[in-house]
Amino acid sequence: MATNNQPLFSHTWTKGHAIVIGGSIAGILAAQVLSDYFARVTVIDRDTFPDAPAHRKGAPQSHHAHGLLIRGHMIIEQLFPGITAELRANGASSARNVVPLALVSPAGKLRSEKVNDEFIAFSRYFMEWHIRQRLAKQEGVRFITNCEVTELLTTADRQRVTGICMRQRGADDRIETLQADLVVDASGRHSKTPEWLVRMGYAAPPEENINSDIGYASRFYARPADFPAEWEGIIINGRPPHNPRAGLILPIEHNRWHVTMGGFAGHYPPTDEAGFLQWARDLADPSIYEAIRVAEPITPIRGYRTPENRLRHFERLDRWPQRFIAMGDSVCAFNPIYGQGMTTSALGALALDESLHQQLLRPRSDFERQFQRRIAQTVAAPWLIATGEDLRWEGIRLRGARPRLGLRLLHNYMNLVLQQAREDLVVSQAYANVLHMLDTPESLMHPRVLIRVFAGTLGRLFGNAPSNPNDPGPFALSPEAIANLQARKGFHNV
Numbered sequence: 001m002a003t004n005n006q007p008l009f010s011h012t013w014t015k016g017h018a019i020v021i022g023g024s025i026a027g028i029l030a031a032q033v034l035s036d037y038f039a040r041v042t043v044i045d046r047d048t049f050p051d052a053p054a055h056r057k058g059a060p061q062s063h064h065a066h067g068l069l070i071r072g073h074m075i076i077e078q079l080f081p082g083i084t085a086e087l088r089a090n091g092a093s094s095a096r097n098v099v100p101l102a103l104v105s106p107a108g109k110l111r112s113e114k115v116n117d118e119f120i121a122f123s124r125y126f127m128e129w130h131i132r133q134r135l136a137k138q139e140g141v142r143f144i145t146n147c148e149v150t151e152l153l154t155t156a157d158r159q160r161v162t163g164i165c166m167r168q169r170g171a172d173d174r175i176e177t178l179q180a181d182l183v184v185d186a187s188g189r190h191s192k193t194p195e196w197l198v199r200m201g202y203a204a205p206p207e208e209n210i211n212s213d214i215g216y217a218s219r220f221y222a223r224p225a226d227f228p229a230e231w232e233g234i235i236i237n238g239r240p241p242h243n244p245r246a247g248l249i250l251p252i253e254h255n256r257w258h259v260t261m262g263g264f265a266g267h268y269p270p271t272d273e274a275g276f277l278q279w280a281r282d283l284a285d286p287s288i289y290e291a292i293r294v295a296e297p298i299t300p301i302r303g304y305r306t307p308e309n310r311l312r313h314f315e316r317l318d319r320w321p322q323r324f325i326a327m328g329d330s331v332c333a334f335n336p337i338y339g340q341g342m343t344t345s346a347l348g349a350l351a352l353d354e355s356l357h358q359q360l361l362r363p364r365s366d367f368e369r370q371f372q373r374r375i376a377q378t379v380a381a382p383w384l385i386a387t388g389e390d391l392r393w394e395g396i397r398l399r400g401a402r403p404r405l406g407l408r409l410l411h412n413y414m415n416l417v418l419q420q421a422r423e424d425l426v427v428s429q430a431y432a433n434v435l436h437m438l439d440t441p442e443s444l445m446h447p448r449v450l451i452r453v454f455a456g457t458l459g460r461l462f463g464n465a466p467s468n469p470n471d472p473g474p475f476a477l478s479p480e481a482i483a484n485l486q487a488r489k490g491f492h493n494v
């Protein structure tokens, strides 16, 4: 191991050892990157990992629909080449020439087209399990499970992290230590890093909290064999300020649907049969209700409440220990309804790769702080999207955060974008690219989009446009499909 205060990789790096705290999405992706730079990578998780794709205690969020954005999928394929084919071969849902996802925005259903490329979909636990299996095959990577990291080890002057303290869960609660050249915190939303920093004599990071009081209720269904092929999945957003109910159906492996109802600002979807269906019925579009009424439920309904968007500004701290970094939800945890968490973790893994590569070429003593600055950049756009949208609701509480200047103006412009996206494929694709993190939110201000949005708005104002802005527009299922489903005997007839 390098001597005190030498920058990472300044010598003998090929013999190095990296520890990752947390073996969930952020931890797996980080460990995959680290395995290119360190001889040994140890992933420690307090959970025991299942032998086959299944939910696990340490990631209870997998009971709720997890959409992987296109950008996230691209990065995961880049880090684990061939993983998409592997997921498909093991049962992931796969289709061509389909509308992958119908999107019913607060302004109504957005225009969408069938795509010729393969659309592949899977549950979170299915993907997590498969990428963990791939990671386990990497030379030098090992997992320590059922073991909780309780503390960071440091040099006497506390300038540098030298390893971790961990408690084996179970019979004897044995405490052990493990030395490392780099420790990565990927322990999620409830990370202890702020407390550890304070105990080591550092300041706690400034935090922004935007409390949206989100509630989820979810269940798995068998996909009805002859369900109309109008889309593969669907998202129905809430309609501020009056309808806080959202819902989604994601197609997943083995011909199933993962169905989640969501509620904003303290409106929590019920977890009983009748209440769950009534919530679906009260969505702004009837398509999810009609779909699940005829789909066979295969699990009970599970609830989840997650109060806040939280961003820890580690990059703003004046002092930061060497050989320690944090990423994933431990830095920034979003209101999950926008589906950004896994993709932001994937962007963090790319940032880690870039930082380590540069460090290898030109070692610098502030590698860790540079990395935290990069992570802060990767979370900026998704944070803006999630919190900007949340702040449309009454009753959202802010701590350490201020609504950005011009937010009302931005909301008004986004309303016009969505109105236009109902009719205009160029605008709806530009919007989808932002949601999928393929483009920045600023791209919606590009003249190519701006001109169409303002021309469409003027057209609607002066009566030349095909639709009235207050008209909810067509539903996500065609009238024929809805009539057809309504005629069927359902599993539920509430």
Ligand SMILES: Cc1cc2nc3c(=O)[nH]c(=O)nc-3n(C[C@H](O)[C@H](O)[C@H](O)COP(=O)(O)OP(=O)(O)OC[C@H]3O[C@@H](n4cnc5c(N)ncnc54)[C@H](O)[C@@H]3O)c2cc1C
Pocket (backbone or CB within 6 Å): 021, 022, 023, 024, 025, 026, 027, 044, 045, 046, 047, 058, 059, 061, 064, 065, 066, 067, 068, 069, 147, 148, 149, 150, 186, 187, 188, 189, 191, 192, 216, 304, 306, 327, 328, 329, 330, 336, 337, 338, 339, 340, 341, 342, 343, 345
């Ligand atoms: C209800 C819900 C729905 C979501 N939906 C989506 C979605 O649609 N799309 C999307 O991209 N994201 C979604 N997310 C976010 C997504 O789950 C996370 O962003 C993603 O899992 C990455 O998080 P992570 O790996 O940083 O942390 P986590 O997934 O929370 O994992 C942390 C890991 O660290 C372990 N751990 C914690 N503390 C310790 C310790 N002291 N010692 C050892 N191990 C420890 C835990 O056991 C766990 O395995 C959703 C989240 C929630 C809550």
